[in-house]
Amino acid sequence: MYTRQELKQMNEQEIRSRLISPAIKKAGWSDRQIGEEYSFKANTKFTDGQIIVDPKTTQTKRLKAKRVDYLLYTSTNRKIAVIEAKDNNHTAQHGLQQAMEYARLLDVPFAYSSNGSEFVEHDFSTGVQRTLPMSQFPTPHELHQRWAKQYTAEELKIIQQPYYTSATDHFKEPRYYQEIAINRTVEAVAKGQQRILLVMATGTGKTYTAFQIIHRLKASGAKKKILFLADRNVLVDQPMTQDFKPFKSNMVKVSNRKIDSAYEIYLALYQQLDGEADNELFKQFQPSFFDLIVIDECHRGSAKEDSNWRTILEYFSEATHIGMTATPKETNDASNITYFGEPIYTYSLKQGIEDGFLAPYRVIRVDLDCDLTGWRPTKGLKDKYGNEIKDRQYTVKDFDYNIILNDRTRLVAKRINEFLTKTDRLQKTIVFCANINHAERMTAELSRLNADMMKQNSKYVCQITGDQSDKNADLEEFCDISNESKDYPVIAVTSKLMTTGVDSKTCKLVVLDANIQSMTEFKQIIGRGTRLRPDVGKEFFTILDFRGVTRLFADPTFDGEPVVILDVPESAPIIEPVTEQPNISDSSNTENIVREPEPKPYKEIVIIDYGKLALRILDEKVQYLNEQGELVSEDISTFSQREMQKEFGDHHNFQHEWTNNDEIASKFYTDPKWLAALRKKCDFSDEIEDFDVLSHISFGKKPLTKTERAEKVKQSGYVEQYPPENQQVLGLLLDEYVKSGKQDLTKTEILQNPQFSPLGGLVSIVKKFGGKALYQKAVKGLEKMIYSE
Structure with missing residues (x-):
């Protein structure tokens, strides 16, 4: 003891x-x-x-x-x-x-x-x-x-089933949030819950989580026949070769051929199971065949009541349904009964970044003159086909939707190219365009600007949209990091196809040149860059925003929390642009051919050819995520705050240095021009001391005027501890501070100023304090009182 x-x-x-x-x-x-x-x-x-x-x-x-x-x-x-x-x-x-x-x-x-x-x-x-x-x-x-x-004994048998681990497969243990998602789901299934929703941000391992859930439920005997449903080939093919690989011969991808019922794990596209009305492939299974269905990206219409794909879920209604998504769909109508119910667990983008599992982002907001102020054609201006352009004010909502300004496309492409040239021309980049037509023109411009790189590899710039026959191969190559030689494609130009389900681990630049209004779509697009790969130099990513889309970061709904999936009746208004959905044009074709909806035009789309408009970039602003997860602009006050906090740590240390170290005045942030800019930023008059300007900017302190600081010292009782004649001297020094601000009041030269003459001058005053050392000690104490809290 x-x-x-x-x-x-x-x-x-x-x-x-x-x-x-x-x-x-x-x-x-x-x-x-x-x-x-x-x-x-x-x-x-x-x-x-x-x-x-x-x-x-x-x-x-x-x-x-x-x-x-x-x-x-x-x-x-x-x-x-x-x-x-x-x-x-x-x-x-x-x-x-x-x-x-x-x-x-x-x-x-x-x-x-x-x-x-x-x-x-x-x-x-x-x-x-x-x-x-x-x-x-x-x-x-x-x-x-x-x-x-x-728990009951039967529930414990399921719940206590261990995770799959294997040194051979290099299978890692789950992260803490994955473990929670897996445990809660397995427990819910053990207790008989039939509809379960998991919300996990893009890049946090939903497929790995799904694998461990399936493994534990299958190994415990709770579930025997499992269906994994997705709506894109890449969302089925990637799991089979990666996270689901340990299932090996027990796993099969459903094709359009006759169903083989001998397997335990089935992976399928909705489109393949759905087929034509008289040839619905899923009906080859008995309704009770599957006892567990995992629905990937379940926000994309699978649970919507009037969706064709909903019939598949209803057909297998006896099975447990687990929905997985990064961004549940939002609607204005919050009174309908949800399909899955409230999420059993949520791990948000915000949490992932704060925990260091997801890459943070910086934003470069680029404002073009035609976007900020609108564009109005000059009288008699004609389009590409010789037709006079209707006289009205066109805005960013029109560009590339109702009217095409080719000079705008060229200007955007030029800025993208400048960014890549100054940073890294081989960094993976996704450019999100308004529609397929816009993507075609952007691809042409970027290819023209990068002719030298296109000469090295013709897939340096690649259009990856739903109408391209080789889109799946291009997408796979863009995402593949298993082979270092697969650097191409580098720049993927798309519209809707790559908004979701693309595991682009090394994407470092996301370009926004589409009018994105939906928070769901915005979160999905941002998710293309959030995967971390420090081993290949990917520790953060940049968002180059040409349409002001990143204003959605300030929206209260971008708090990392989910919105609820609702069954939307036919009469309910759709507040979100129609998202591209994969469809099968031929039931014998297993490839999912994406049909991207063309926008409803204001009228027949007007095209203004190259060289007719003198467009330019008016403004550019850089924003970064700070330690509190706030997106802040990199301006003079932000820079000063960061540098001062790095230099001093906290306000107490700054205060100590200010009153004890004369050299602080030589620091860059006390440069007169710098301080003048900070004063202007805060709208501070000369009555506010430099100390208070920097304290307010860097440490959030409420500023006091020099008069208020002097009055505070007078009321503190500090001066009264000295004899009356010395009190007069200290009072005059306070007046000098109010008049001139920061200076070394301990310098005896100040006592040669006229106002001190009636008190006997320098030698007499110092003598009455008991000598120079005691005089300076008294004045140093006065300074500390001036700047005290």
């Missing part, structure tokens, strides 16, 4: 190694059940740490990852408890809130905190907290029994 004094002298690590770890092991927890920094399960880090991009250098750094002091596991490798350790100068209760926060985040049922003298426990199933002696930490059996009592 240690004495109280000995406990107080131990640091946290010593408390852990000498007291907490032995107490846990004495309770029967083996090394394999304890996750601790120096234990068998050494990695208690459960996030990677948010990536922050330096706006000045575009270099990246990771913030500190989240980790717990201890994670305890059941014998089936399920996380069951979190323990936070504190030194003995804190109470055991001190770390409980942090332990509970991590337990909630990890979906763990028990949270503990300890200072080496005792444990404090919070049981999430009962809400009860209690204090335990170090010798009475619960055993693995006790905690397991307390957790398991909410």
Whole structure:
């Protein structure tokens, strides 16, 4: 036993190694059940740490990852408890809130905190907290029994089925949020829930999560025949060769031939199963054939009541249906009954970026003159075919939809090319256009500007739209990173085809040149760049926005949270542009040929040929994600704030440096021109001190006028501690501060100013303070009072 004094002298690590770890092991927890920094399960880090991009250098750094002091596991490798350790100068209760926060985040049922003298426990199933002696930490059996009592024996058989792991297949353990999604889904199925919705941001491993759910349910015997449904070939082919690979010969992709009922896992396109009205392939199966159906990208109409594909789900209504999506569809009508119900778990884009599992983004907003101010044809201006153009104000909503300004296309292509030339001409880029026609013209312009690269490889710029016969092969090559020689295509020009379901891990540039109004579509498009690949230099991506689409980042619905999938009746208005849906033109063809809807024109589309308009870029603004997940502009105040916080850390350090270090005035951010710009930015008058300008900009402090600061010192009682004659001197120095602002008031030369003459001048004044050292000490104290909180 240690004495109280000995406990107080131990640091946290010593408390852990000498007291907490032995107490846990004495309770029967083996090394394999304890996750601790120096234990068998050494990695208690459960996030990677948010990536922050330096706006000045575009270099990246990771913030500190989240980790717990201890994670305890059941014998089936399920996380069951979190323990936070504190030194003995804190109470055991001190770390409980942090332990509970991590337990909630990890979906763990028990949270503990300890200072080496005792444990404090919070049981999430009962809400009860209690204090335990170090010798009475619960055993693995006790905690397991307390957790398991909410389930029947049959449910536990399903729930406790382990994950698939394999060193041969290099199959990784699930991340914490994947584990929660898998566990909650398996538990819901075990309890008999028939309709389940999982919402997980693009790039967070929905297909891997689906594999583990299917594996555990199949291995436990809860589900025997499984159908994985998608609406694009790439969403079926990729899982078969990647995440679903361990299913091997038990898995088959449904073709248009006769169904073979010998398999356990079926992967299929809606279109293939649906077929023609008299040849619906899915009816070759009995309605009870499948007992589990996983619907990928379920926001794209599968659950919509009047959808043709809904008939497939209704036909197999006896099966459990699990819907997976990154962005459920939103509608104005929130009163209808949802198909899947509320999401059983949500892991948002915002969470993924904050955890460091998804790439952050920076935004370059490019404003063209015709977009900002509109465009009106001059009198008598004719289109490409010699017809006079109707006189009206055309806006960005018209361009490439009702009217084509080829000079605008050329200007956008030129700016894209400039960006690539200045950064990396081989960085994977997706350009989203208004429609197929726009994509064709953009492809032609980018090809013209990159003739040298096209000479090296004719697929440097590639149009990947629904009307292209070789789109699937091009898409696969664009996404493929398994072979380093597959650098091409580099620039993929599309409209709707690549908005979803494209696993483009190395995409570094997303270009927006389409009028995107739908939050669903916007989130999906942003998802094309969020996958992280630090091993190939992909740590963030850039959004080059020509249509102001990134204003949607400021929309309250872009909080990373989902919107609900609703059954939309035929009478309900559709508030979202029609999304391209794959269809099969010939039931014998297994390729999904995408039909992109052409926009309803204002009238017959008008084309203004090249060289007739003098268009230009009026403005360009760069924005970055900060550590709080806010999209901020890189302007003078943002730059000053970042640099000062990097230099001083907090306001206290800045305040100390300001009053103690004369060299601070030579720093770049106290340059007179720089400060003048900051004053203008904040609309501050000369009555506001430089100190307050920088404190407000960099640390959010409320600014005070010089008069207010001087008055604050007078009311503090500091001056009154000196004799009356010395009080007069300090009062005159405060007046000098109000008049001139920041200067070194301790310099005795100030005492030669006329206002000090009636008090005897420099020598007499210093003598009355007891000498130069005591005088300067008094004045230094005065300065500290001026700038004190």
